[in-house]
Amino acid sequence: MFRWGVLGTGRIAHKFIGAVQGGATEIVAIASRDRARAAELAQAAGVPRAYGSYEELLADPEVQGVYVALPNHLHAPWSIAAARAGKHVLCEKPLSLTRAEAEEMFGAARENGVWLMEAFMHRFHPQTLRVQQLLAEGAIGRPRQVQISFGFTLDRPGDTRWHPEMGGGALLDVGCYCVNFARMVAGEAPARVTATAQWSASGIDLLLAATLEYPSGMVAQIACDYITSFHQTALVAGDDGVLALERAFTMPPDRPSRIQLWRGVHFAPLEVIEIPPANHFRLEAEGFAALTAAGHAGHGLPEMPLVETLENMATIEALLRSAREGRAVEVGGA
Amino acid sequence: MFRWGVLGTGRIAHKFIGAVQGGATEIVAIASRDRARAAELAQAAGVPRAYGSYEELLADPEVQGVYVALPNHLHAPWSIAAARAGKHVLCEKPLSLTRAEAEEMFGAARENGVWLMEAFMHRFHPQTLRVQQLLAEGAIGRPRQVQISFGFTLDRPGDTRWHPEMGGGALLDVGCYCVNFARMVAGEAPARVTATAQWSASGIDLLLAATLEYPSGMVAQIACDYITSFHQTALVAGDDGVLALERAFTMPPDRPSRIQLWRGVHFAPLEVIEIPPANHFRLEAEGFAALTAAGHAGHGLPEMPLVETLENMATIEALLRSAREGRAVEVGGA
Structure with a gap:
């Protein structure tokens, strides 16, 4: 059974541990800079070892x-x-703060013969896989126009996400899901982005809204923020149908999620595809573990390919530059 | 009973006539440059007089x-x-091609003591009125981020909307609904817009995607096009709730339409508000007719105020300029 160590004891660590324990992989160690916090989580989650430094766990x-x-x-x-x-x-999203960092990380993985993947758990959810299948089957023809929005209210004052030097801000935190989804639908990186943002006094983006233009002609509009009520939606309009998601990224593991589909050009009837509940954290952990037996270390998984991570980081950099400079910015190729 | 004359015999004239006849106002004349066409429609619709020129009807x-x-x-x-x-x-949307034209039209109405209104029928639909009421009640707090999309496939080769000199293009045709909706939600005109467009060989916009920034801080993203399957959606994310429309503009008169509402900041449950079927063309015609008895000619109706029409035309002009020049454009005040 594949044995995990977890670095960090925040909310996402809790979610991951809760989802993974009792499945086909196991968590054998947790590390925090605060040994007591690691011990507490380890005990609560039935994890054998707790470390007071990341080095010890490694x-x-x-x-x-x-x-x-x-x-x-x-x-x-x-x-x-x-x-x-x-x-x-398996590294939480966004993989890094810049594309250069991401390349360095994949380089280290390659040199040391290990797998590295950006943890976009929604890519392992059957809803996302079904969206990919529908697109591949041509259920809505060629995607032409996309709108994606992911916002919530960040009202915890001490959160690290308020600090630009810690990689805070709505784009890196939740906008990366929108960038990821648009790239997945397009099947390629955007050529050009135009963004506008509202900044906090601390210098993070509280809201960022952008238009992404793809070589194919597809246009995506994404919005992410820390100032609205929780929502995460996606609309994909193709030339032969339309697809919409009520909940695009953090699908609840305890109830079905829904894809709305209209097949055809003119006034198609609504078709609702109900997706059974699934825990995408567990699917991600087990998918990643299964792959480590294979020989092509360093290349990312089919579900979340390395090339997409690199292009998405380049896109995120371009979006922030565009918002800061008030002009369209070209996205460098892979 | 208020007596209408209709100029034109196109699809929208058919819809209007079908909705109005048998109600609280009546249609007494139809004019076309093609007298036979006017006569045909008049006979089919039970309208007493058909004219072969617009002058005759006037x-x-x-x-x-x-x-x-x-x-x-x-x-x-x-x-x-x-x-x-x-x-x-009562003039079909968009009222004009430019803000200057719209001002001239309102000037003529004022000078001649008559009412003039831009025919945005969705503004008379109970769904739209309910959205306005919910916003006024603070059901979703302060609107902060909006996404609106209206697209369809224009596949009729001889259509006047292919011609820029006839006021063709997706923005003037259906994007004006998105501009109208965003302005209605914001309660003010945008200060600045940034648009990108894809153009046809004939010079019309086949697709236009834009970000509109409002003085309040609200940001709206709108998309309109002639190249995707039929869809018209709106999402309004506030700081205390979220509101979404499945069908934002051409609500079917024969079945209910739905407002999706999430009240509150964090993970609110979905509330579906079902709006009974209504014919907004008839409501618009009768609302307009009722107002002509009042004395303040030239000022537009409460449902579709003059100031909004003027600001929306200024916004549309700014959007086209932004798309052509590839830069952000300030929208002139009212």
Whole structure:
């Protein structure tokens, strides 16, 4: 059974541990800079070992793969350290703060013969896989125009996401889902982006709205923010149908989710595809673990390919530059 | 009973006539440049008189109000002519091609003591009125981020909407609904717009996607096009709730429409507000007719105020300029 070590004890670590324990992989160690916090979570979750430093966990020979659940600015250094310690790495989204960092991380994985993947759990959910299948089958023809929105109210004052130097801000936190989804639908990186943002006094983006133009002609509009009520929607209008998701990214594991589909050009009737409940964190952990037996380390999984992570990080950089400079910005190729 | 004359015999004229006949107002005359076409429609719809020119209809003393259902570039000249003939004017959307034209039209209405209104029928539909009521009640708090999309496939080769000189293009045709809706939600005109467009060989916009920034801080993203399957959606995310419409503009008169509402900030449950079927063309015609008895000619109706029409035309001009010049454009005040 594949043995995980978890770096970090925040909300996402809790979610991951809760989903993974009792499944086809196991969590053998948890690390926090606060040993008591690690011990508390380990005990509550039935995890054998708790460490008071990330280094100690990386030195644990039992650990095969590391789940990096740290604030964004620590993704690169600790993923690289984990790779160097010979651990496979599943790193929370966004993989890094820049494309250059992401390349460095994949380089470290390749050099050390380990797998590295950006943890976009929604990519392992049957709803997302069904959307991909529908698009591939041509259920809505060629996607031409996309609108995606992911917003919520960040009302926790002490949160690391308020700090630009820690990789805070709505785009890196939830906008990355919108960028990911648009790239997935397009099947390619955008050529050009135009963004506008509202900034906090601390310098993070509270709201960012952007238009992404793809070489195919597809146009995506994305919006992400920390100032509206929770919502996460996606609309994909093709030249032979339309597809909409009520809940695009954090599908609840305890009830079905729904794809709305209109097949055809003119006034098609609504078809609702109900997707049975699924825990995408568990599917992600088990999918990643299964792949580590294969030989092509460093390349990412089919569900979340390396090339998409690199292009998405380049897109995120371009979006922030566009918002800061008030002009359209070209996105560099892969 | 208020007596209408209809200029034009296109699809929208058919819809209007079908909705109005048998209600609290009546249609007494139809005009087309093709007398046979006018006669045919008049006979089919039980309308007493058919004219082979617009001038003849405007000279008909029985006609109290004119419904202008002509191609976009004819809205201004024939609305002005109708006002000068002493007729009240309900003119199809978009009222004109520019803000200057719209001002000229309202000037003519004022000088001649008649009412002029832009025919946005959805503004008279109970769904739209309920949305306005919910916003006024604070059901979703302060609107912060809006996404609206209206697209369909224009596959009729001879259509006037393919011609830029006739006021063709997706923005003037269906994007004006998105501009109208965003302005209604914001309660003010946008300060700045940034648009990108895809153009046809004939020079019309096949697709236009834009970000509209409002003085309040609200940001709206709108998309309109002639190249996707039929869809018209709106999402309004506030700081205390979220509201979404499945069908935002052309609500079917034969079945209920639905407002989706989530009240509150975090993970609110979905509330579905079902709106009984209604014919907004009839409501618009009768609302307009009822108002002509009042004394404040030239000012537009409460449902579709003059100031909004003027600001929306200024916004449309700014959007086209932004798309052509590839830069953000300020929208002039009212």
